[in-house]
Amino acid sequence: MGLTEEVFMILAAVLLLALARWVQQWLYGRTLHALLTEDDNPAVGIAIAGYLFGVFWTVTVLLGSLRDPAHDYKLLPDYKLLPDLWSVLLYGGVGIVLLTVVALGTCRVFLGVGIQEQLAARNVAAAIVMAGIYIATSLTYSGTLIGEGGGFWILLIFFLLGQLALLGITYAFRWLTSYDDVQEIAAGNVAAALALSGLLIAVGR
Numbered sequence: 001m002g003l004t005e006e007v008f009m010i011l012a013a014v015l016l017l018a019l020a021r022w023v024q025q026w027l028y029g030r031t032l033h034a035l036l037t038e039d040d041n042p043a044v045g046i047a048i049a050g051y052l053f054g055v056f057w058t059v060t061v062l063l064g065s066l067r068d069p070a071h072d073y074k075l076l077p078d079y080k081l082l083p084d085l086w087s088v089l090l091y092g093g094v095g096i097v098l099l100t101v102v103a104l105g106t107c108r109v110f111l112g113v114g115i116q117e118q119l120a121a122r123n124v125a126a127a128i129v130m131a132g133i134y135i136a137t138s139l140t141y142s143g144t145l146i147g148e149g150g151g152f153w154i155l156l157i158f159f160l161l162g163q164l165a166l167l168g169i170t171y172a173f174r175w176l177t178s179y180d181d182v183q184e185i186a187a188g189n190v191a192a193a194l195a196l197s198g199l200l201i202a203v204g205r
Contacts (some may be wrong), residue, residue, distance in 0.1 A: 050131025
């Protein structure tokens with residue numbers, strides 16, 4: 001890609017990051033500035049950090065896939081500005097939606113409690129798990145962006161399969177531990193949350 005294409009790709013990435021920030025503000029019903037400064041809620045800060053890292057990682061992998069003609073999901077095979085720009089916006093936007101909806105759903109299924117209530121209660125342990133799920137989900141999605149051939153629906157199928165595998169292995173981990181992970185996390189056990197988040201990220205990778 002030439003300089004012009006590079007500039008447009010960077011602008012598209014910035015637009016996606018701005019979209020991700022807007023989604024978080026819509027989700028919490030307040031601006032991130034108010035959540036992080038006025039409320040001074042460390043749990044919300046940790047969760048948002050995991051989310052933004054996941055978005056940034058996804059966008060980075062997506063831009064990298066456009067550079068390698070052997071590993072891409074571009075709509076057209078040759079390097080053209082509009083197809084590349086469309087690919088970044090399409091797959092980046094889909095990634096943000098999946099990262100928000102699927103990750104929140106995964107957290108709900110796994111923890112069995114409303115994550116928003118846990119964050120509002122300043123539960124740092126729940127926030128660590130939430131951040132881990134965001135990062136693991138972004139790793140699963142970004143992994144589907146690398147490969148030859150395929151298409152949009154194939155990408156979604158492999159992503160959902162990866163997410164199901166993530167849940168399955170996580171439940172196996174919960175079964176092997178001698179303590180109730182969900183109960184410990186709901187009670188604010190940071191050590192249990194870190195162990196689970198580390199597993200989630202490792203499996204997602």
